[in-house]
Amino acid sequence: MSIVKIFINAHLIDGKSNHSIPNALIVVEEDKIKYVGDYDETIIQNEGNADTYDLEGMTLMPGMIDTHVHLCMGGEASTFSSMVLDTPAYAAIKGAERAKQALEVGFTTLRTMGEKGHIDIAIKRAIEEGIIVGPRIVASGKALTITGGHGDMFPPEVKIDGIGVVVDGADEVRRAAREQLKLGADHIKMMATGGGMSPGPGTVSQLTIQEMEVAVEEAQKFGKITGAHAIGTEGIKNALKAGVRTIEHGTFLDEEGIQLLLEKNAYLVPTLAAFKTLKYGRDGGVPEHHLKKVEYYQTAHEANLKRAILAGVKIVTGTDAGTPFNHHGENAYELECLVKNGLSEMDAIKSATQLAAEALQLSEIGAIECGKIADMIVVAGNPLTNITLLQEKEKIKFVFKGGQLVHQNNVLAEELERKSPTYVS
Structure with a gap:
């Protein structure tokens, strides 16, 4: 029966x-x-x-969906500590517990956005085989980043297994995208610009339109989606022109970028919870260079998000959980932030349910x-x-x-x- x-x-x-x-x-x-x-x-x-x-x-x-998490990071003041000290095996054990923490607060699906050692793919398999209890995992494997880009944070002579695989040129992008898919990735994550935790200006464009087009092409062959970390204006538009489905952060989004989001039927994942770095970081030990960049991002982020909301851009819940003081299990804070920036409570819930499922092409979940x-x-x-x-x-x-x-x-x-x-x- x-x-x-x-x-x-x-x-x-x-x-x-x-x-x-x-x-x-x-x-x-x-x-x-x-x-x-x-x-x-x-x-x-x-x-x-x-x-x-x-x-x-x-x-x-x-059940809610968080479309942007890092299971290999736990909200430490400096994410380098987990990158340097945790082996992939140990990171996987921690990551499984972090995924469970999200499940227990109502997040039944997580999309990972760059993991060391492909731990998200292993955690997903263990959950699906019933070995451990956890949410559905939409796994990225490693993110694609240029040499010296956001995701390539360590000197070449120091062998650290980070969240990115380094690619320069379309052929290397194609190979790396195929490798992630071969290993079991559900989507391809790309670094279109710099970021807060990496060296150099966070707004500078990194992967080119042509490079990202190749990754989009490879993902689409297998019915997979793509997402791009994008802080700076040019990088946001480059990712959209390349056909990337979700824009992560979107800090310096301009009017042309808003129109591209609408024309391309793409989604914006503003990751407002990541600004916990500023709330707790100065007293908590976040490096000063990181804080200064995030302070600069905050000057534009919320204003541009509000303009995108008014224009009708599809906004999706994603927390960037794992970044400094942005802890797993606190995922629902993002919905409060979205309401403060112009979404109704109902629309914030939709951003974490039906819209998030739509963005991830998960047609069987997201609604009752x-x-x-x-x-x-x-x-x-x-x-x-x-x-x-x-x-x-x-x-x-x-x-x-x-x-x-x-x-x-x-x-x-x-x-x-x-x-x-x-x-x-």
Whole structure:
């Protein structure tokens, strides 16, 4: 017999509608959503012996998606410490725990954006084979960077396994992209400009249009997507002209860049949580050269993001988790930042659910509707009136991935079980 779960009295945020649905009924059979709609006693009776969750008005919404994380980094003041001291094997162990931390706060899918030792591909495999518990992983493997670019941070005589593979010229880009795909990458990450943690100006263009076009071509052959780290104006536009699907950061985005995002049907991942570097970094030990660059980025980042939002650019949740003081398990802070910069609470949730799934070409998740995979979370309270609820771990009552209960808040679960005798753990 198939396993059926029924959720009644749910305050439903389905991830795609512009309004929530009170007193909703949701039926899940095995890993798929079978029914979503108004309460109907006949439907419940027809399901027979099902596990029933009376949510008593709590919020049921899709599992959230963070489209930009680094599992090999843990929010240290200087990310070089993990790069230098952690072997890939040790980084993988840490990375698996960091992925689990995100799952436990309601993020059922993560996209990695450059990892040492291809640890994300190994973690993904271990999760899919049931060896460990974790979110869905959309893995990048190593990012593609030019010599001396963002991702090539160490002298050649020092053999450090970093997050990037060095490429110069279209042929090397093609080879490196093919290598990531061969090893199991789900998408290709590129460095279109400099950045905060690497030497040199963060705004300078790095990979060329022609180089990025080659990576896009190789990814598209296998139905894969591409993303580009892009801080500076020219690099943002170069990536878009090359056909890159997601722009990461987009700090010095101008009007032409906004129009390209719209014309190319591309997505902007603003990674506002990365500015925790400034909030905590000066007292916490972040190198001064890094702080100065991030301070410069902040002069333009939010203003340009607000202009992009007003223009109708598709904004997607991504945190850059792992960068200084930007810890895994705090992923929902990004939604608060998006609301502060012009998104409604509903649109912020969509940016972390349906829109994020669309950006990653994951058509089976991101919304609570019939036929979708049942990645869902139960939240005590209403995030549409207070988006910061999603940051309170104790308010994330249940996390379901593929219809399976993968995490529960024990105190709240015991209370629900006491009130709802038909709940079966």
